[in-house]
Amino acid sequence: MKYYLLIALCIGYGSLTAQVNDDSVKVGAHFRTFHFIEPKEMKKGAAVVFVVHGSGGDGYGMMERSKKLQEKIKGENVFLVFPDGYKRFWNECRKASPAPANIENIDDVGFFSEMINYFVKKFSANRQQIFVVGTSGGGHMVYKLAMESPENFKAFTAIVANVPDTDNLDCAPKNIAVSIMIINGTKDAINPYNGGPVILSDKVNMGNVLSTDRTFSYWAKLAGYNGNPTEAKLPDTDPSDGKTIEKYVYSEKGKPEVILLKVINGVHGYPNDIDVHLEAWEFFKRHM
Numbered sequence: 001m002k003y004y005l006l007i008a009l010c011i012g013y014g015s016l017t018a019q020v021n022d023d024s025v026k027v028g029a030h031f032r033t034f035h036f037i038e039p040k041e042m043k044k045g046a047a048v049v050f051v052v053h054g055s056g057g058d059g060y061g062m063m064e065r066s067k068k069l070q071e072k073i074k075g076e077n078v079f080l081v082f083p084d085g086y087k088r089f090w091n092e093c094r095k096a097s098p099a100p101a102n103i104e105n106i107d108d109v110g111f112f113s114e115m116i117n118y119f120v121k122k123f124s125a126n127r128q129q130i131f132v133v134g135t136s137g138g139g140h141m142v143y144k145l146a147m148e149s150p151e152n153f154k155a156f157t158a159i160v161a162n163v164p165d166t167d168n169l170d171c172a173p174k175n176i177a178v179s180i181m182i183i184n185g186t187k188d189a190i191n192p193y194n195g196g197p198v199i200l201s202d203k204v205n206m207g208n209v210l211s212t213d214r215t216f217s218y219w220a221k222l223a224g225y226n227g228n229p230t231e232a233k234l235p236d237t238d239p240s241d242g243k244t245i246e247k248y249v250y251s252e253k254g255k256p257e258v259i260l261l262k263v264i265n266g267v268h269g270y271p272n273d274i275d276v277h278l279e280a281w282e283f284f285k286r287h288m
Helices: 002-007 059-065 067-072 108-123 137-148 212-222 276-285
Strands: 021-027 030-037 047-052 078-083 130-135 155-159 180-185 196-199 205-209 230-233 244-250 258-264
Touching: 021 108, 030 059, 030 108, 047 059, 047 108, 047 137, 047 276, 059 067, 059 078, 067 276, 078 108, 108 137, 130 137, 130 276, 137 155, 155 276, 180 212, 180 276, 212 258
Parallel strands: 047 078, 047 130, 130 155, 155 180, 180 258
Antiparallel strands: 021 030, 030 078, 196 205, 230 244, 244 258
């Protein structure tokens, strides 16, 4: 299964500055592992933010990629949680996925539910303050949670991922409006901005996905929005990288917030102009 690693955002673990806790919960026949960083001064009612790795990755890899987020929330009453996929993959909504998690129909929604129960019961975390951000295959897992378990989360962020097309969707959406932010690049060769097949190699086709615009529209319509979103351009903090970011926002009092960050010339990775995990954190903070 080496071809899967083509889309993994792989880096060395390096040295982690915060103390990391490792634990597991049993879901069906499997013990599922996760890693977490406690609030520096833990209090009752802490929020929980799940940071979900992409296909072929693991929790420790995402921990390494989110150091700015860890530094930013040092004074916040928040658990950062980095779960491990089943054999490095998630059972998300893409019917065509050949990953073992999908083939074996692993209960990943149940995994997240059990982790939430773990933090609520063990640390008195606030069940109403649960958030999730995921990249690539992790972004697809975010979509599954938003569709099948929306009541368990306050807000969602999906990075370099589009909702599967109708012929490739094997989730059962509850059709409940959610607050969600999407961050996608227009030149992503793996998650095509304009939709179509997600091809990892000449042997692996993960099936069709909607375009980013249709993905954005899917969540906006679910939240009851009509018309056009507000538009803005983010500061071009790295002019040398050839990328800029446009921000599209649906936001009205009494409705969930739905946001698209469109990375012009962005590829299947993180842009230099923003830190995607800090953007997710600021989005989540508005919903706390």
